[in-house]
Amino acid sequence: MSKKYLELEPEKILSVKDLEVKFYTYAGVVHAVSGVSFDVYENEVVALVGETGCGKTVTTRAITRLIYPPGHIARGQAIFRRRNGTVIDLLSISEKELRDIRGNEIAYIFQDPTSALNPLFTAGEHIVETIVAHSSTNRKLARNEAIRLLKQVLIPHPSLRVKTYPHELSGGMRQRVVIATAIANKPRLLIADEPTTNLDVTVQAQILDLLSELKKQYSMSIILITHNLGIVAEIADRVYVMYAGKIVESANVFELFEKPMHPYTRGLLHALPDPVRRIEKLEYIPGTVPSLINPPPGCRFHPRCKFAKRVCREEPPMVEVEPGHYVACWLYAKR
Amino acid sequence: MGLGRFLARRIATFIPTIIGVIFLTYLIAYAIPANPVRAWVGGEKMVDPKLIERIRHEYKFDAPWYEQFTFLFTQLISGQLRDPVRGKLVIVSLGERFPITVELALFGMMFLLIISIPLGIAAALKKDTPIDFAVRFLALFGSSMPSFVLYYLLILAFFTVLGITYLAGIPEPSRPCRLFVSNLPNVVPVVGYLGSYIGKIPMFGAMMCGEWSVVHETFKRMWLPGLALGLLSGGFVARILRNSLLDALGSEYVLFARARGLSKFRVWKHALKNAMIPVVTVLGLQFGGFLAGAIIAETVFGIPGMGRYVYDAISRLNFPAIIGGTFLFAIVYVTVNLIVDILYAVIDPRVRY
Numbered sequence: 248m249s250k251k252y253l254e255l256e257p258e259k260i261l262s263v264k265d266l267e268v269k270f271y272t273y274a275g276v277v278h279a280v281s282g283v284s285f286d287v288y289e290n291e292v293v294a295l296v297g298e299t300g301c302g303k304t305v306t307t308r309a310i311t312r313l314i315y316p317p318g319h320i321a322r323g324q325a326i327f328r329r330r331n332g333t334v335i336d337l338l339s340i341s342e343k344e345l346r347d348i349r350g351n352e353i354a355y356i357f358q359d360p361t362s363a364l365n366p367l368f369t370a371g372e373h374i375v376e377t378i379v380a381h382s383s384t385n386r387k388l389a390r391n392e393a394i395r396l397l398k399q400v401l402i403p404h405p406s407l408r409v410k411t412y413p414h415e416l417s418g419g420m421r422q423r424v425v426i427a428t429a430i431a432n433k434p435r436l437l438i439a440d441e442p443t444t445n446l447d448v449t450v451q452a453q454i455l456d457l458l459s460e461l462k463k464q465y466s467m468s469i470i471l472i473t474h475n476l477g478i479v480a481e482i483a484d485r486v487y488v489m490y491a492g493k494i495v496e497s498a499n500v501f502e503l504f505e506k507p508m509h510p511y512t513r514g515l516l517h518a519l520p521d522p523v524r525r526i527e528k529l530e531y532i533p534g535t536v537p538s539l540i541n542p543p544p545g546c547r548f549h550p551r552c553k554f555a556k557r558v559c560r561e562e563p564p565m566v567e568v569e570p571g572h573y574v575a576c577w578l579y580a581k582r
Numbered sequence: 583m584g585l586g587r588f589l590a591r592r593i594a595t596f597i598p599t600i601i602g603v604i605f606l607t608y609l610i611a612y613a614i615p616a617n618p619v620r621a622w623v624g625g626e627k628m629v630d631p632k633l634i635e636r637i638r639h640e641y642k643f644d645a646p647w648y649e650q651f652t653f654l655f656t657q658l659i660s661g662q663l664r665d666p667v668r669g670k671l672v673i674v675s676l677g678e679r680f681p682i683t684v685e686l687a688l689f690g691m692m693f694l695l696i697i698s699i700p701l702g703i704a705a706a707l708k709k710d711t712p713i714d715f716a717v718r719f720l721a722l723f724g725s726s727m728p729s730f731v732l733y734y735l736l737i738l739a740f741f742t743v744l745g746i747t748y749l750a751g752i753p754e755p756s757r758p759c760r761l762f763v764s765n766l767p768n769v770v771p772v773v774g775y776l777g778s779y780i781g782k783i784p785m786f787g788a789m790m791c792g793e794w795s796v797v798h799e800t801f802k803r804m805w806l807p808g809l810a811l812g813l814l815s816g817g818f819v820a821r822i823l824r825n826s827l828l829d830a831l832g833s834e835y836v837l838f839a840r841a842r843g844l845s846k847f848r849v850w851k852h853a854l855k856n857a858m859i860p861v862v863t864v865l866g867l868q869f870g871g872f873l874a875g876a877i878i879a880e881t882v883f884g885i886p887g888m889g890r891y892v893y894d895a896i897s898r899l900n901f902p903a904i905i906g907g908t909f910l911f912a913i914v915y916v917t918v919n920l921i922v923d924i925l926y927a928v929i930d931p932r933v934r935y
């Protein structure tokens with residue numbers, strides 16, 4: 248392990264730089280994430296939005312190297328400040344140090360709670376083992392803690408529910424169990440991958456309230472992945488817009504809704520007649536998401552962009568158009 | 583709801599199954615145009631025709647088929663069916679031989695586990711490498727090779743050429759031995775009966791008496807047939823474990839276990855527990871197969887168990903013995919199936935009785 252001097256501004260907790268992830272499939276190499284960079288500040292909610300298949304899940308999983316064959320992290324850094332203040336690159340530390348961080352300092356809420364929970368383990372067991380893995384508490388204390396956590400995520404009858412198996416719980420309850428395991432060790436960074444998809448609207452609202460509440464209580468940072476711009480408007484501080492494996496625009500949430508710049512972002516917002524009304528799929532932009540095996544050269548949006556020019560076949564640089572508002576589009580960059 | 587009702591329902595379905603099996607065996611046996619009674623008395627020319635007549639009458643060969651069947655069936659159920667060749671009650675012969683078949687099946691199971699579990703795990707971990715291909719080949723080999731060919735090849739190698747095993751007799755303890763559980767019959771009849779029956783399996787009996795040299799001899803005698811049984815289905819079971827393990831290792835819950843920073847050991851526990859569900863099912867059915875289908879293995883390896891008994895019975899047209907053996911096979915098979923189903927429900931909380 249090389250000990251380079253890593254730097255991270257004190258107000259940031261995570262800085263991902265130039266991340267590249269590929270999948271080697273029979274059909275060819277899938278360029279799922281191509282040179283993604285983003286920052287997460289202490290105590291903020293960062294939203295990652297984009298159409299299905301644009302690489303949101305892969306990006307966030309790569310942060311703690313949860314990419315397994317045929318996937319491969321080809322390039323990049325993920326600079327993270329640990330609880331003890333040391334600054335490390337998650338993509339180059341040892342497997343053991345990484346295990347220390349996963350589920351402890353960086354925790355995940357997986358996209359689909361039904362497949363994330365092991366059907367043969369009780370709700371309580373999932374929480375208990377997560378606690379025990381990162382502390383010296385015994386299982387009995389961890390079990391009491393599990394009951395407390397289930398109560399905190401508003402599961403009724405928590406002392407009965409610890410003993411139930413995932414299939415005996417409703418979708419919303421399963422998602423709460425996943426949340427309870429995620430917050431079991433009071434993480435500094437919580438990665439919530441579409442935590443409310445497949446839940447009905449009232450449950451969605453409850454889960455979002457719960458996340459905001461937990462964020463305040465533990466002063467966590469949250470990376471929130473969602474299709475749902477209504478949710479973004481509601482709880483995010485800053486937004487990264489992803490398209491076909493790249494980040495195309497980022498800004499604070501007011502700025503982005505007020506002055507979207509990238510044609511893709513505009514399409515997204517345009518596709519949303521009323522930002523308060525929630526829609527699940529962003530499918531109103533004409534054309535289809537490009538194949539990531541042979542992505543279009545240059546700006547990957549150019550086959551669908553009505554402003555496309557010749558220069559768009561070259562990579563557009565990321566430029567800061569207003570303080571804190573970045574866009575990668577030739578409309579805003581000089582050659 | 584619950585185990586009790588599940589058991590009651592399953593046992594109720596046993597009865598027609600077993601009667602059906604016996605009836606089919608009866609039909610097949612009696613459709614053979616031969617004179618079984620001549621075969622029973624030895625087939626010599628000089629037999630007193632009166633004797634033949636008496637036996638024919640005794641087994642109701644002179645009565646219509648349904649009377650014949652009813653006679654056989656009631657005798658079988660009441661344990662009174664007599665083997666006309668040996669003159670012994672069929673149930674007594676089966677009771678003597680079944681423990682030996684169980685011993686063989688246990689050796690087969692031991693080798694099956696030793697072969698299939700490590701190979702299955704290795705094939706999953708080293709997917710698409712020579713190990714994986716070797717397991718695939720073993721599975722193909724085991725399912726396509728006629729079993730007796732493999733048995734004779736093994737005998738040729740280890741008995742004829744190397745001479746490191748023997749093929750006659752079964753090591754038995756010098757005296758009947760019992761475990762303390764045999765005192766239980768008054769309290770828990772089934773457990774007590776099983777407890778005293780376990781002592782009849784020669785190797786366990788020897789263990790209970792502390793006759794360790796007999797145990798040692800048993801290993802020397804039984805490892806080859808056990809290995810043979812294990813080799814035949816080892817590849818198949820290993821493939822099932824490999825596939826289910828690969829499914830489990832690629833699943834979201836294993837990734838979520840890793841995302842929670844669990845130790846390698848815990849992550850494996852998540853994967854293996856799920857991967858074992860289909861494996862337990864096939865292992866159970868294989869065990870049932872070893873118990874019920876050891877006819878060829880027992881004959882080739884000279885093991886005087888149930889399979890050998892039925893083989894002898896078939897070659898002498900000894901229908902009462904054939905029907906008795908089939909009856910026991912059928913009971914073994916449905917019981918093993920039931921145990922597999924119960925195990926399944928124990929491992930997998932999603933399964934309802």
Ligand SMILES: Nc1ncnc2c1ncn2[C@@H]1O[C@H](COP(=O)(O)OP(=O)(O)OP(=O)(O)O)[C@@H](O)[C@H]1O
Binds near residue numbers: 272298299305306539
């Ligand atoms: N195991 C894999 N093998 C091959 N390709 C994969 C694999 N996992 C992801 N990909 C590819 O990587 C790309 C990004 O997938 P990812 O799951 O990150 O999308 P997403 O933005 O999270 O989509 P969604 O909104 O549907 O969850 C997709 O094109 C997908 O096909």
Ligand code: SF4
Binds near residue numbers: 509553577578
């Ligand atoms: S770079 Fe060109 S193609 Fe891409 S979004 Fe901007 S104008 Fe459209």
Ligand SMILES: [Mg+2]
Binds near residue numbers: 303
């Ligand atoms: Mg996703």
